Amino acid sequence: MTPLVEVVLKRINLRMSTSVMIGHPADESFIKYLLKWLHQHNEVLNVEEIAQWAIKNHWSEREIKNIAYWIKLIVEGKQARIKYIPLFAENYFSDLLVEARNSQL
Template identity: 30%
Template sequence: MPAVIDKALDFINGMNTSVSVPHPMDESTTKGLLKYLNELGVPASAADVTARGFQEGWNTGFTEKVAGWAEKIATGNRVIIKDPEYFSSYMREQLRELV
């Protein structure tokens, strides 16, 4: 797995992954991360997300939601980011440095 995807999943791992439905702030941040990876030309796959979720012990529902968003974004489908400001410039810089 590319380092940039690994770093994005580290950011997601810092969220409350023990719930089946992500908090709205975490949802917006996660979608922003996944969309940005796609823009960088390194989309995260559902398999990447599922493997990390299993490894880290994320809630199954949480993992399935995030994997579904990753799949939608990687295949060119649209996701709605309700609060894009939660995906910070710090995160963008950290990810851009790894490409």
């Protein structure tokens, strides 16, 4: 797993652990948006590696199945529908890149 994929998974994990509405479509949209962003940046989305990471971080079986399904859709070029376009701070994505780069040092 690349450092950038891991950084994004940590952000997803943080969102899931602090969300007051677990399973809300906005949370789902947030995850799908980030997965699509990773794919557009040529990051390898290995379902098995991500599932193992998710298990270690105590994600539920349902959450793991959902993310695996969304990854499959994205990688196959199919539509993973985003119901709510997430709002990100202006520097959100550049911060992800910097954090991933710094994690390699």
